[in-house]
Amino acid sequence: MPEPKNIFLAPCSREQKEGTYRHFQDTVLNGVDPSTYPEIPEFEDDEIAVWGVVSGNQSAWEQMDSGDVLLFYTKRKSYTHAATVLTTQENDTLAQKLWTPYDEGRRVEDITEGWPYIIYLTNIKRVDIHSEAFHEDIGWQTFYPQSFTRVIEERKERLVSKYGSLTEALRQHTQNDLGEAPEAITEETEQMLSETEREPPELMESETEYTETQRRVRSSAFREAVLKAYDESCAVCGAQRYSPAGNPEVEAAHIYPKSEGGSDDVRNGLALCKFHHWAFDNGWISITDEHEIIVREKPGEEAYDELTSFDGKSLSLPEKSDHHPHQIFLREHRRLHGFEEVSLEESIDAS
Numbered sequence: 001m002p003e004p005k006n007i008f009l010a011p012c013s014r015e016q017k018e019g020t021y022r023h024f025q026d027t028v029l030n031g032v033d034p035s036t037y038p039e040i041p042e043f044e045d046d047e048i049a050v051w052g053v054v055s056g057n058q059s060a061w062e063q064m065d066s067g068d069v070l071l072f073y074t075k076r077k078s079y080t081h082a083a084t085v086l087t088t089q090e091n092d093t094l095a096q097k098l099w100t101p102y103d104e105g106r107r108v109e110d111i112t113e114g115w116p117y118i119i120y121l122t123n124i125k126r127v128d129i130h131s132e133a134f135h136e137d138i139g140w141q142t143f144y145p146q147s148f149t150r151v152i153e154e155r156k157e158r159l160v161s162k163y164g165s166l167t168e169a170l171r172q173h174t175q176n177d178l179g180e181a182p183e184a185i186t187e188e189t190e191q192m193l194s195e196t197e198r199e200p201p202e203l204m205e206s207e208t209e210y211t212e213t214q215r216r217v218r219s220s221a222f223r224e225a226v227l228k229a230y231d232e233s234c235a236v237c238g239a240q241r242y243s244p245a246g247n248p249e250v251e252a253a254h255i256y257p258k259s260e261g262g263s264d265d266v267r268n269g270l271a272l273c274k275f276h277h278w279a280f281d282n283g284w285i286s287i288t289d290e291h292e293i294i295v296r297e298k299p300g301e302e303a304y305d306e307l308t309s310f311d312g313k314s315l316s317l318p319e320k321s322d323h324h325p326h327q328i329f330l331r332e333h334r335r336l337h338g339f340e341e342v343s344l345e346e347s348i349d350a351s
């Protein structure tokens with residue numbers, strides 16, 4: 001990534017500007033298909049993210065260059081998305097087509113003005129930049145951008161002298177604690193639950209694909225997605241217990257463990273009560289491809305009744321078969337814990 005010349009800040013907080021936020025979802029997050037809008041210049045990308053600003057912000061917009069970074073402030077105290085500028089264009093016709101009024105015909109304040117100063121964007125990334133901390137670093141006494149803003153020279157210099165470059169400043173700020181960004185987790189959870197319909201499972205989580213922040217978001221989202229899929233009940237015994245504060249007892253277990261690089265995929269997950277999570281992770285129990293519980297036998301030793309009573313029983317599974325534990329993970333769990341040294345098919349092939 002080349003160093004951006006400028007950083008721009010765009011307010012579109014869901015709380016304050018519902019209409020603006022929906023435009024952000026429509027034309028930035030979902031993207032626009034250039035083939036349906038002849039007004040859009042030709043780009044290499046099949047889908048392009050588009051944003052616009054009102055005439056009052058024209059002078060900041062005019063200083064925008066290809067490669068600059070635009071941060072979107074979409075929730076209280078947080079920039080949640082970053083994008084790279086491809087180019088800009090004054091295009092009122094496109095603006096009128098893209099951003100039609102919301103709220104049953106009532107024109108949202110900003111839209112009445114029109115957003116003719118168009119910005120074409122690429123490389124939309126989820127970030128979690130705490131606005132207060134970021135603004136403090138640029139010497140700005142506010143926690144939200146009131147309007148489309150360019151980070152001016154003296155503020156940029158503060159970042160460069162502290163971090164060495166704007167890129168590094170953004171990178172450092174992106175690594176904030178995610179306790180502040182439950183929305184990112186909710187989005188990721190939804191995505192995890194829906195991607196099982198189209199994406200085949202991968203045994204291992206790709207390490208290079210995610211930043212540290214994204215990994216933490218995925219990890220929290222994995223827990224939420226698994227608990228949701230299993231209705232907060234243990235897949236082995238069905239227990240559904242809550243703390244006095246209302247937190248579920250069940251935990252989201254990885255079938256092929258995280259320590260082995262196992263992926264944060266709902267199909268690599270099981271909701272288990274604490275006892276059955278412990279038993280599963282330590283190899284007292286495993287699961288067949290047909291989702292039946294197998295309990296380990298130790299000759300000469302009596303197994304726990306709380307386990308043996310489930311031997312051969314079926315797991316309580318999520319409603320959607322797309323969310324069921326996948327064989328590629330189940331096999332690895334059996335292999336790891338010695339339930340399956342060589343599979344039957346393999347031993348037949350070998351003989």
Ligand SMILES: [Zn+2]
Pocket residue numbers: 234235236237238239272273274275276
């Ligand atoms: Zn249980």
